[in-house]
Structure formats: structure tokens, C-alpha cells
Amino acid sequence: MAKGRVLVVDDEKLIRWSLEHNLSREGYEVVCTDCGEKAVSTVDSEIVDLVILDVRLPDITGVEVLEKIRGFKRDIPVVMITADDAVKTAVACMKAGACDYMIKPFDFDELKVIIEKSLEDASLKSEFRRMRNDLEAESQFENIIGESERMREVFRIITRVACSDATTVLLYGESGTGKDLVARAIHYGSARKEKPLIEINCAALPETLLESELMGYEKGAFTDAKAARKGYFELADGGTIYLDEIGEMNVSMQAKLLRIIENKRFKRLGGTEDIEVDVRIIAATNSDLTAAVSEGNFRKDLYYRLKVIPVELPPLKEHRDDIPALIDFFITRFNREFKRIIRGISPEAQKLLVDYHWPGNVRELKNVIERAIILECDELILAEHLPSEIRGDQISREISQEIEFNFPSGGMSLDKLEASLLKRALSMSENNQTKAARLLGLGRDALRYRMKKTGLL
Ligand SMILES: Nc1ncnc2c1ncn2[C@@H]1O[C@H](COP(=O)(O)OP(=O)(O)OP(=O)(O)O)[C@@H](O)[C@H]1O
Ligand SMILES: [Mg+2]
Incomplete structure (x- = not known):
């Protein structure tokens, strides 16, 4: 594959010929033209990665060509070549947006280095712009x-x-x-x-x-x-x-x-x-x-x-009414990103997400949807595609509604109560920590942390 497509603009046949010859040998694809207007229309209508542009041309000047190019292709690198070594010519070129200029007769090796560097700068710039545009769009x-x-x-x-x-x-x-x-x-x-x-x-x-x-x-x-x-x-x-x-x-x-x-x-x-x-x-x-x-x-x-x-910025649990719209937004985004065609989410799964307490806020919701789309579901996100702590939340809420708790009038120790609840959950789930964590609406790590804290581990 060619290293890039270079347009050479010079009215001297010999220069066109020698640049074409040398640049092709270096692996560039080369197109040549002998006048300014043709150069402008080539840059406008074809893919050109870099322009080598003579300052003196038969129709319009090189600087005018450059100004026209800058009008529609702001960033294409243009290296000027000139037969006169007047500072004012160099200044005019750089002002018009040339990335470099060389005085004839020039050394091809030097030009080669300039071309390589200019192409590299241009590709960095366009990468940077792409990232910036992505960020801006997002x-x-x-x-x-x-x-x-x-x-x-x-x-x-x-x-x-x-x-x-x-x-x-x-x-x-x-x-x-x-x-x-x-x-x-x-x-x-x-x-x-x-x-x-x-x-x-x-x-x-x-x-x-x-x-x-x-x-x-x-x-x-x-x-x-x-x-x-x-x-x-x-x-x-x-x-x-x-x-x-x-x-x-x-x-x-x-x-x-x-x-x-x-x-x-x-x-x-x-x-x-x-x-x-x-x-x-x-x-x-x-x-x-x-x-x-x-x-x-x-x-x-x-x-x-x-x-x-x-x-x-409010915690997600304080604006739960936004959760359905956020779910739709992330489904659309991840469908596009991973080329999936998930239709949506079941009402049951949506309810679980709306009811969950979201300690990690929107980021956590986004991750849950991403995981479901990549790993779990085929066409609809169902409750079973959601992580256990989210399904567990529901279970523990059901249980807590059943508990009739009478607060002892003489007061009590919260630590002891926690330890006893942990024990109950562990025995109900035959010491399976993942299940016990789910019963308590916790992740397994959170359960183990609490078990350590209360001396159960
Ligand atoms: N209202 C929202 N709509 C769409 N996406 C959102 C919304 N809020 C957050 N997000 C997404 O959630 C993720 C986390 O958001 P962001 O990084 O801005 O959070 P943060 O408050 O800076 O968190 P931290 O304090 O951890 O740095 C990002 O991917 C962001 O795009
Ligand atoms: Mg942040």
C-alpha cells in the first residue's frame, strides 16, 4: 500500500519528473499538475494527503493556490518550493498556512524528511480531531x-x-x-x-x-x-x-x-x-x-x-423516574456499538432496575445494560440477565416486608443484630455466601466484609 498520495504542482517538467520518480521510489503514489487552478480542483475532488507546491506558477501564484486550498481543506499539509530565497516569500508561504518550504535547488533527502514529518503531524492532528469530535458529540x-x-x-x-x-x-x-x-x-x-x-x-x-x-x-x-x-x-x-x-x-x-x-x-x-x-x-x-x-x-x-x-448531580435513586429513559438510551448506544439488535427490556426487569438503590449511580446502570447486552441476552433484557445484587434487592425487600420487628424498649446493639441477621441468612442458604448475600441485598464482597467485621469470618 502506498505511504500516501502526493500532489506535485510545478510548471517545470524536469522537477515534476524528478519528484515523481524519487517519491514513487519511496513508496508514495504521485500525481502531478503544472498549473494552479488544476491543483486546486485536484485537491478539491480527489484524495490527496500532501501537496508539494511551487510558488511561481503560470496562472495564479502558489500562495493563492494555498489560500484556496485552506478555504476548503484546512489541514492538508502543503510544502512550498521556491526559486527565490527572499525572506518575504517564506513569510508569505508560512502565513498562508504552508507547513514548510524549500528553496530550489533542494536536496531530495531533506524534502523526504519534511514530507514524512508533515504526514505524521497531519495524522496526529486528524486523530486528535476525531477524538475531540467524539467527545464533543458524546x-x-x-x-x-x-x-x-x-x-x-x-x-x-x-x-x-x-x-x-x-x-x-x-x-x-x-x-x-x-x-x-x-x-x-x-x-x-x-x-x-x-x-x-x-x-x-x-x-x-x-x-x-x-x-x-x-x-x-x-x-x-x-x-x-x-x-x-x-x-x-x-x-x-x-x-x-x-x-x-x-x-x-x-x-x-x-x-x-x-x-x-x-x-x-x-x-x-x-x-x-x-x-x-x-x-x-x-x-x-x-x-x-x-x-x-x-x-x-x-x-x-x-x-x-x-x-x-x-x-x-442527584444520586440516581433520587430520580428513579429517569431510569426507563436511561435504559433505552444505553440499549440504543450499545446496540450501535456492539452491532446488536436488542429490542428492549421486559417490564419485570425494568421494575427491578427502577427499584434498585444504585450505589454506583448512572455508571452502574450503564455497566449493567452493557453486560446484559454483551453477555446475556438475545433480544430482550430479562430479569435473569441482571446481576444477582439487583435481583437480590427485590428478594430482600420482600423479606423485609414480612419481618415484624419490635424494637426492645431497653435498646439494643446494632452490631449484634447485624451479626444475627448474617447468621440467619447464612443458615437459610446453607452457608452459600452468594445466596446469603442475595438474601441481604448485598454483593458477595460486601457480605464477606460484614462477616469479617462481625467476627463471623
Ligand atoms: N444523565 C446521564 N445521561 C446519560 N449518561 C450519563 C448520565 N449521567 C452519567 N452518565 C454516564 O455515566 C458514566 C459516568 O458518568 P461520569 O463519568 O460523568 O460520572 P462522575 O460523576 O464524573 O463520576 P466519578 O465521581 O466517579 O468521576 C459516563 O459514562 C456518563 O456518560
Ligand atoms: Mg468523574
Whole structure:
């Protein structure tokens, strides 16, 4: 297979011939043309991976050709070749969007390296764009499912935030409730969408690294700083920084963050110059920040600054009426992804899902549907295709309705009660832990944890 299709545009027959000859030998497919208009129409109508373009052509200039190409194919790499070595020609080429230029007579080996590098850059760029487009498509507001009052409230705030200039947003909610999804939706739904969205998990980076990654550094700021580097705040200028697990940020970095938010400027580590940035901060947490504030682990001033626009993502069990729509949404998505044709879900299975307590929230629901579609069902998701803890929930609810529990007037020990319930469940299921766990509406791991805690294991 050819390494790529290269269009050579030059009015000199000899150059066309020599480039065609050399490039074909290197494994490229080569097409040639001798004038500008033909070059433009070839790029427009055929697959071309790279253009080698002479600056002086008989009809229109190479720079004009390049400008026309940029009008419809923004990213195709174009290498200019020119007979004159005037700086102004080079500048005009680069300004018009050439990826490089060479002066005739040129060395073919040098051109070869430039072509390889340009094609590699272009493929990286298009891969990056594809990923970004996927992410953007996935994070459209219409892909956030929820018609319940709780979710409507979320939509009301985030649509308003996305259109506004408000720079900080605090998302909070349990794990799996959609904080990442909402953060991306805010970015891609805002005027900042063409600028970067940089996502940082504050828990994943050690303190010192987090600071240098965010603020960048000057050469020599610390031992390893061999050259100056821009930080995320600079790179995200005009866009959004998503600080996930903000509760894990250390207190001194919190102070710096607050200063950056308030002053919209900062200095690189080891730097003296103020750098001005316009960045929206979306912070997220699944832990209770008020507790961290009262324990002194989170700065009150930063908390209040972030909390100006708070968005609470409710736990799934608090908006169960959205579950049927979420199920449909995930069935459609996984049918497409895994090329399946599951029609839907039985009313019984749907009821189990609506009634379950969803400790892992929407992420857990998504995983349950994915598993059922990949591993379990043929055309309809049935109760038997659901994991035992979900079916178990139903069983334990039935049992709990039967229990007539009289609370002893003298009080009781919850630990002892737990131990006795565990024993009862184990004996009812002949010591089969999986069955006992199901009776108690637990997973097997959770049961074993409780057995250890109460000394039964
Ligand atoms: N309302 C929703 N509609 C559709 N998909 C959703 C919704 N909420 C969450 N999801 C999906 O559930 C999964 C988990 O969501 P996300 O990663 O945004 O959660 P999170 O709150 O950031 O969790 P964590 O705190 O664990 O990082 C993702 O695949 C997301 O697309
Ligand atoms: Mg998250």
C-alpha cells in the first residue's frame, strides 16, 4: 500500500519528473499538475494527503493556490518550493498556512524528511480531531438523559452557565452521577468550545507536580526544569479547565488557585512576569466539601468562590423516574456499538432496575445494560440477565416486608443484630455466601466484609 498520495504542482517538467520518480521510489503514489487552478480542483475532488507546491506558477501564484486550498481543506499539509530565497516569500508561504518550504535547488533527502514529518503531524492532528469530535458529540446536552424535576434543575443551571461569562462552576455529586459528562457539556455548549478543555484529576498528581503542571515553570525553577514550560492555565487560555476531585488539592495550591481565579493572572514557577489568562474553572467533587472546610482541609474562601454557581448531580435513586429513559438510551448506544439488535427490556426487569438503590449511580446502570447486552441476552433484557445484587434487592425487600420487628424498649446493639441477621441468612442458604448475600441485598464482597467485621469470618 502506498505511504500516501502526493500532489506535485510545478510548471517545470524536469522537477515534476524528478519528484515523481524519487517519491514513487519511496513508496508514495504521485500525481502531478503544472498549473494552479488544476491543483486546486485536484485537491478539491480527489484524495490527496500532501501537496508539494511551487510558488511561481503560470496562472495564479502558489500562495493563492494555498489560500484556496485552506478555504476548503484546512489541514492538508502543503510544502512550498521556491526559486527565490527572499525572506518575504517564506513569510508569505508560512502565513498562508504552508507547513514548510524549500528553496530550489533542494536536496531530495531533506524534502523526504519534511514530507514524512508533515504526514505524521497531519495524522496526529486528524486523530486528535476525531477524538475531540467524539467527545464533543458524546457531551451534547441531548446526550444527558433526564426529564425528572431534579435533572431539569441541573439543565436549567448548566444551560445558563454555558451561555454566560461566569467563570467558575462547582459540580458535586456521588461517583457515577455524571459530573464529567456535565463538565464537558458545559464546555462544548459554550463560546469556549473551539479552545481547549483540559481535564485534570487533582487526586492523581502529587502536590508539587500538580502545581508545576497547572502554572508552568521557567527554566531553572527547580532541578529538573531544563527548559521553560507552559502550564495548563496558559494552554487552556480562552477555554476550560476541569479540576476533578478538587477536594484532594492541597491547601497551599488551593490558595494559589483562588488567587488565579480572582486576579485572572499568575506567574510561572520561578517566573517574575505576570501572565494573564481567561479560563473557566469547573471543579468537581464527590466528597462533602463543607466537612473538609470545617476540618481545615479545604479553604473556606476558595469554597465560597467555587460555590457561587453550584450544580448538584442527584444520586440516581433520587430520580428513579429517569431510569426507563436511561435504559433505552444505553440499549440504543450499545446496540450501535456492539452491532446488536436488542429490542428492549421486559417490564419485570425494568421494575427491578427502577427499584434498585444504585450505589454506583448512572455508571452502574450503564455497566449493567452493557453486560446484559454483551453477555446475556438475545433480544430482550430479562430479569435473569441482571446481576444477582439487583435481583437480590427485590428478594430482600420482600423479606423485609414480612419481618415484624419490635424494637426492645431497653435498646439494643446494632452490631449484634447485624451479626444475627448474617447468621440467619447464612443458615437459610446453607452457608452459600452468594445466596446469603442475595438474601441481604448485598454483593458477595460486601457480605464477606460484614462477616469479617462481625467476627463471623
Ligand atoms: N444523565 C446521564 N445521561 C446519560 N449518561 C450519563 C448520565 N449521567 C452519567 N452518565 C454516564 O455515566 C458514566 C459516568 O458518568 P461520569 O463519568 O460523568 O460520572 P462522575 O460523576 O464524573 O463520576 P466519578 O465521581 O466517579 O468521576 C459516563 O459514562 C456518563 O456518560
Ligand atoms: Mg468523574
